[in-house]
Amino acid sequence: MFPSIGEKRPKMPVFTVEDCPNCGTKTKRAFKIGDYVFKEGGECAKCHSKTMISMIFAELIQVK
Amino acid sequence: MVLDIWSSLFGAPSGDFSSTVIWILSFVILTAVSFLWAPRIQSMMVLNDVKKNLQKLTVLKDKSKTEALDYLTTTCKASKEVQPRLEQTLEYFTIMPVELDPSGIVGKIEHVTRLQDDRIRDEIRRLAPQADKVQVSVAQNILEVATSLNMVFKIVRHFFIMGQKTKSIYVLIQLQMIMPIIIQEADALISAIDAFKAAQPIGDGLGPMVAGRFMLGRDPIEVERETVYTKSEYKGRNLLVMKAEGPMGTVGRPHIGLEKLVQDKTNNVSSIIMIDAALKLEGENTGEIAEGVGAAIGGIGVEKYRIEAVAVNAKIPLYAVVVKQSLIDAISVMRKEIAEASDKAVAVVQRIIEEKTKLGDTIVIIGVGNTLGVAQ
Numbered sequence: 001m002f003p004s005i006g007e008k009r010p011k012m013p014v015f016t017v018e019d020c021p022n023c024g025t026k027t028k029r030a031f032k033i034g035d036y037v038f039k040e041g042g043e044c045a046k047c048h049s050k051t052m053i054s055m056i057f058a059e060l061i062q063v064k
Numbered sequence: 065m066v067l068d069i070w071s072s073l074f075g076a077p078s079g080d081f082s083s084t085v086i087w088i089l090s091f092v093i094l095t096a097v098s099f100l101w102a103p104r105i106q107s108m109m110v111l112n113d114v115k116k117n118l119q120k121l122t123v124l125k126d127k128s129k130t131e132a133l134d135y136l137t138t139t140c141k142a143s144k145e146v147q148p149r150l151e152q153t154l155e156y157f158t159i160m161p162v163e164l165d166p167s168g169i170v171g172k173i174e175h176v177t178r179l180q181d182d183r184i185r186d187e188i189r190r191l192a193p194q195a196d197k198v199q200v201s202v203a204q205n206i207l208e209v210a211t212s213l214n215m216v217f218k219i220v221r222h223f224f225i226m227g228q229k230t231k232s233i234y235v236l237i238q239l240q241m242i243m244p245i246i247i248q249e250a251d252a253l254i255s256a257i258d259a260f261k262a263a264q265p266i267g268d269g270l271g272p273m274v275a276g277r278f279m280l281g282r283d284p285i286e287v288e289r290e291t292v293y294t295k296s297e298y299k300g301r302n303l304l305v306m307k308a309e310g311p312m313g314t315v316g317r318p319h320i321g322l323e324k325l326v327q328d329k330t331n332n333v334s335s336i337i338m339i340d341a342a343l344k345l346e347g348e349n350t351g352e353i354a355e356g357v358g359a360a361i362g363g364i365g366v367e368k369y370r371i372e373a374v375a376v377n378a379k380i381p382l383y384a385v386v387v388k389q390s391l392i393d394a395i396s397v398m399r400k401e402i403a404e405a406s407d408k409a410v411a412v413v414q415r416i417i418e419e420k421t422k423l424g425d426t427i428v429i430i431g432v433g434n435t436l437g438v439a440q
Contacts, residue, residue, distance in 0.1 A: 036439050038440060
């Protein structure tokens with residue numbers, strides 16, 4: 001049996017999500033080379049604690 | 065009289081004798097041609113169709129080779145004269161053990177595939193001595209894509225030329241029937257290269273990502289080559305959480321890691337929970353979570369066999385949590401739906417721990433998959 005191969009994907013922008021373990025703020029930004037999940041991120045804009053990269057994903061942006 | 069009947073039956077213009085004769089003659093010739101030459105005409109059409117797809121495969125194969133060369137010279141700082149060696153590496157082959165006497169074949173397959181893996185990795189290190197561990201693993205992943213596409217291209221070309229030579233419609237039609245799937249898979253492989261080059265997590269990295277959540281804040285211990293685990297606690301249970309060592313692009317050796325953890329009697333393992341990405345069927349949703357029992361691990365079967373053997377010998381239940389995705393999603397940059405499913409998968413694992421184990425039990429949690437772009 002052949003499983004689903006899936007549809008050919010369009011070029012999707014990749015984002016990095018940084019979580020602040022202190023205040024729970026999530027920040028989404030464009031992916032940068034060198035990012036990886038569970039890497040220490042930048043400073044939290046709200047509480048200035050060190051953030052951690054929790055997700056890296058590709059997302060299709062719908063143009064309205 | 066005959067012409068009149070013919071005309072009334074088949075609609076040729078009546079009354080004009082010469083045009084009716086021409087019409088009948090062309091009908092007879094066309095019928096004869098279609099009877100005598102139909103298979104040949106069909107062969108030509110199929111050949112043409114397969115040829116177009118073969119040209120597309122050639123483009124994809126060449127692109128993968130160029131990408132591999134580019135990554136080695138640009139990122140891994142290999143010398144410009146690396147191309148002949150790279151071409152040679154793409155031609156590496158693995159002779160699978162004989163199956164006439166199946167006894168012990170799993171060990172033999174593991175030996176040969178491990179040798180192949182080591183050889184390609186050594187070759188990359190020789191070509192690019194300055195590359196770090198992550199770059200070597202990425203180069204290996206890209207080379208695997210290039211090697212697969214090279215092999216697919218060669219097999220399709222073989223059957224195409226064979227069909228051309230023999231003019232056998234049966235060979236060609238089989239090739240034509242399978243071509244759309246081959247092209248889709250080749251497209252999926254090519255789309256994986258972008259993720260590999262940027263060392264971004266791929267859909268298959270969902271298992272390591274879920275395991276990584278349970279490992280946060282703990283010091284990873286190396287249990288086997290490119291495989292790490294941490295010790296932690298959850299609601300009075302002891303957790304031994306294992307995954308491949310990230311953020312390298314590797315799947316590690318979870319089967320050997322599990323053997324070591326179970327054989328260590330101080331651990332007294334009572335349950336095993338495996339999390340993996342699973343290929344979905346058409347109609348299923350990407351990111352859908354399913355629970356089950358058994359060893360959730362893909363590959364050639366060696367790892368699955370050894371994990372099952374460990375579980376059976378020690379009478380340890382094996383629980384499986386999978387996240388559904390298509391082949392393209394599994395080897396391309398992780399989609400948002402899959403990344404978000406990791407939270408739900410963590411909750412499912414926690415529920416299994418609470419429902420299926422007792423206080424004081426030791427549970428091994430294994431995040432299965434390629435851990436590229438996912439640390440611990």
